Amino acid sequence: MKRKSLVLLLVMMLMSTFTLYGxxxxxxxxxxxxxxxxxxxxxxxxxxxxxxxxxxxxxxxxxxxxxxxxxxxxxxxxxxxxxxxxxxxxxxxxxxxxxxxxxxxxxxxxxxxxxxxxxxxxxxxxxxxxxxxxxxxxxxxxxxxxxxxxxxxxxxIEGYGLAYNREVFEAAGIDCSTLTSYDAIDKAFATLQQKIDNGELKDKYPQLEAVVEYAAKEAFISGLHLMNIPLQAELKTAKAAFEAQEIELTHADSLKALIDLQTNYTPARNNKSLLNSVDYSTQVGGGLAIERVAVIQQGNWIAPELANVAPDVLEKIDVMPIPLKGVVEDSIAVGVxxxxxxxxxxxxxxxxxxxxxxxxxxxxxxxxxxxxxxxxxxxxxxxYEDLDRLDPYSKRVAEYMGQGKTMPWVFSGYPKGFEPQAAADIQGYFAGDMTWEECVQKLKEDWKTLR
Structure with missing residues (x-):
């Protein structure tokens, strides 16, 4: 939420509980x-x-x-x-x-x-x-x-961006404070992947095989949360999304760049059709939690699972922006x-x-x-006065909110059925069944038909 009243209230509240509001x-x-x-x-x-x-x-x-x-x-x-x-x-x-x-x-x-x-x-x-x-x-x-x-x-209140293991990036010599733009994040991912491939991090992280895991099998990851990033820039609010009879996907190029950012550094980077079989459990419990990968697109709702299976990893979790290239690059998506x-x-x-x-x-x-x-x-x-008891991910979401570095959720205004259909369209693109241009056209047609 980027509205001033919420931000001011959050800042006032958090100043009384912990020094870093985020x-x-x-x-x-x-x-x-x-x-x-x-x-x-x-x-x-x-x-x-x-x-x-x-x-x-x-x-x-x-x-x-x-x-x-x-x-x-x-x-x-x-x-x-x-x-x-x-x-x-x-x-x-x-x-x-x-x-x-x-x-x-x-x-x-x-x-x-x-x-x-x-x-x-x-x-x-x-x-x-x-x-x-x-x-x-x-x-x-x-x-x-x-x-x-x-x-x-x-x-x-929940927020999602690119959840990452800060210690892995630091071990690769990457300054995490610079991860505030698309290009900086892309450069960091490339550096980290090269060090993984060269075996430079093998001793400290023996299971680490790639920078990112992307669970394309899950409709909510692609069809709901990923699609929200370009659509919030186009539609602005959930109410506007609910009333929109069709979409233009004016930021389709930036959406493709975001997809590339998250899939070019996965274990399936040479055969992206394999992403369509990656599920939530593989991404979170079998990925980030065991330090097989260092980054996933997820929100602070993963904290309870990490707390149960890998509390030590939860303490290392930080959040970088989910950048819509050239549009909004230093924000996470926040809503209810x-x-x-x-x-x-x-x-x-x-x-x-x-x-x-x-x-x-x-x-x-x-x-x-x-x-x-x-x-x-x-x-x-x-x-609520003791927000310093929040888990590390939630604290970072709150910090982004306090800084006003958020984008809204508009997906509650999607046409019924758009989430699974949009995910299927993107899966079709990964599988090579359609070009990106055909995928964009299909997404627009699906919205109009379902609405």
Missing amino acids: CGGAGNTTQSSTQETSQETAQQGEKKAPAKVDIFQNKSEFAEQLEAAAKLYMEENPEVQINIETVQGADYATALKAKMLNDDKPEIFGIAMVGVKEDYGDYQEDLSDQPWVEHLYPDIKETVTVDGKVLGLPVS SFNWCVNNQASDADKAAAKDFLNWLFQSEKGKQIVIEELKCIPAFDN
């Missing part, structure tokens, strides 16, 4: 948890009515941590049964649609853009009277307000990927429990600690 996951797996407890709580003076809260969400990167948080809440509120189902990757939208057609609809569900009629607008409870609303950053609040009603809780909505057709008891759980998680002292330390979220609220 659709997730992939694959097609489903995780679910049902936690039960019969413990009594001494904090409740009167017995509350039994309530059920089903949460249907897509943040697989903190699914286990969210389940643990729900268990803690149920220990304090034994009359409430919380069930969490997490569907990750491109299957989420389809799974949510099926879920909302069932009689047993979730009490809390996640969506990218609130208020859109076809995106469950009829199911979104007015949350304007909730205690957390007054603490939303103004620019963030604007994104979840429709006709004067706050319809969703922003789960986390998902908002949790309360189903207004649930029973009164279940709705009350759903709202109380959201307040507990995002506003109680215990909940705030969980949000920052366990869920690894950058909170969308102005009353």
Whole structure:
């Protein structure tokens, strides 16, 4: 978010906490948890009515941590049964649609853009009277307000760029402070790849085989996040994207340059069709986490996984810009990927429990600690004081925000189906099925047809 109000609030808040101010996951797996407890709580003076809260969400990167948080809440509120189902990757939208057609609809569900009629607008409870609303950053609040009603809780401010292992670059003699433009990054990648190929880093990083890993198999990486970079420069806002009947792709040349930057230094650089089989797990857990590669296009949502499998590597993670050559080169993309909505057709008891759980998680002292330390979220609220507890990646995202070096997310305004189709188009380009010019034309045609 680049709006002044958000930046000023972030700067003021972070100056008091640390000196330096600065659709997730992939694959097609489903995780679910049902936690039960019969413990009594001494904090409740009167017995509350039994309530059920089903949460249907897509943040697989903190699914286990969210389940643990729900268990803690149920220990304090034994009359409430919380069930969490997490569907990750491109299957989420389809799974949510099926879920909302069932009689047993979730009490809390996640969506990218609130208020859109076809995106469950009829199911979104007015949350304007909730205690957390007054603490939303103004620019963030604007994104979840429709006709004067706050319809969703922003789960986390997120940012993505080129996540990299700073120590690998330093070992190659590269000054990381210079990585602020397309040309500088390209030059650094070339230098690092040459040293890898020459075996100069073999002793310190025995598994390091390439600079970058690019997971072209995942629709959200190419179709959602990569395409956002040129489209945010063309369309400016998610609302404008939602209203756009067609796109010009005025920055197609810069998009190709960005694709080249991320694929010319991969293990598949001599046969880019192989990128189409690289998935999220290979890129993150089997790539960056084990120091097989030094750079991936991902956001701060990878922090929980790195914290679990390679906490030492997480401490080395830094973020460089994701440069749109000649347009905007020293920024990362920042926004809110998902908002949790309360189903207004649930029973009164279940709705009350759903709202109380959201307040507990995002506003109680215990909940705030969980949000920052366990869920690894950058909170969308102005009353979090200990942001120095954020993981290294999230701190860097916050630093970019404080410096105003951000570009917006417009992908919540994409036509339905554009994400997987755009990814398929780019996969076709990697496979050699079409030229770049044909790929650009196909992307424009797909937008218009899907809209």
